[in-house]
Amino acid sequence: MTLVTRPGTLLRSHPYSESSRILRFLTPEAGIVAVMARGVRKQASKGGGPLDLFDDVEITYDHRAGRDLHTLREHRTLKRRGELGSNLLRFAGASFLSELILTHTMEEGSPRLHDRLTSGLDGLLACASEEIPGRFLAAGWGIVAEFGFPPELARCVRCNLEIPPEGMTRFDLAEGGLRCPECAASGVGPRLGPGARTDLRAILAGAPPSGLRGAAEHFNLLERFALHHLDRRRVFQTSATLAPLLASEGTGDPTPEGQV
């Protein structure tokens, strides 16, 4: 058993027994770290320091080789992100990013992935309300790309020809990118018009448009793509909260079913 101290971002918190919690952090160096925080519910109420979702925390824990669950000894909050709760869409978007990371089993740490998460959360914290959908979509696509599944938007995934600026394309989930208008005729998957492709490229470049049109459809595309490549057996719990919020945001003109 070794005492380990490392920074991490709290992704998930489950109550356990009377006053304890099981906490799951994303750490830059060790990936997901799960710890048992004994008595933490009482401690926090007595001023033992906050330990809240999405916070950056320095944790010290007893690391047991070969075990999945370690024992938290101390924690020190490095950065609070409690203001993510000030807006339901902001909160649901941050929750989606957490769930997205927890969906993928990681064998080792990735400082770049941790950066993607924290910059995504900070972007959600700082942005204006009309920018929220674009911000979490950009962070979400960035995380999926960091997992090794960057979508191909420049060339057709089937014929390798450059995607023309005009025409209706399809997003082929299995092949991981766009089909040109010609190949789209025989393909399946959500349809993407020229405007949606421009928006998606901007999202992937980390510069999503403010007041993104069709945010619910963009989310649906990200969700389907992520599940196809990360874990086809499950669904995102956060989608039940997030999808209706995006649909009611009215952030863009309605788009035909299945079309972004």
Next chain:
Amino acid sequence: MSVIDEVTRELSRLPGIGPRTATRLVYHLMREPGERSRRLSAAIRELADRIHPCPRCGTYTELELCRICADRARDRTTLCVVESAFEVHSIEKTGEFRGLFHVLGGRLSPLDGIGPDELNVASLLERIGEPDAEIAEIILATNPSVEGEATAVYLEGVLRPLGVRVTRLARGLPMGSDLEYVDGSTLAEALSGRREM
């Protein structure tokens, strides 16, 4: 499975009781006169058979209405919204609050698939909209965590248009904590220092 194992297993499912404590409790019960175990068993059976959520506020009761909802001496102009029934008990212990309660039955938690539709929000709106309702102020006493805050902000959004005063427990309660464990004096201070939203 033997009776001893079965009782041990059932007890160890309770919060705060691990297998060792459960075993100790079972051996303690076996040493006691049988009548004591039978009384305990009967009391637990009564709990399961007779306790139900109050149809008005959602806290637990064995009566048609809970004692708080039925008490005409309570202040019917103030309603305190909490996440769970246990928190009704915590706030009652402070002796600072004389109004009524409403139990949400949880808090917004997208990661657990808990959205607004999973909470007792519709029944809250019904209570406010009843012809004889006297509610003038609603205190949002959700936990001081990011999930509790999001729940409070959501409720404020649906309550504010109804023309009631919406307040939130004062800051000063540690973030990331659970209301269940806040000591009475801190909770009393938070109640008296509640703020407009």
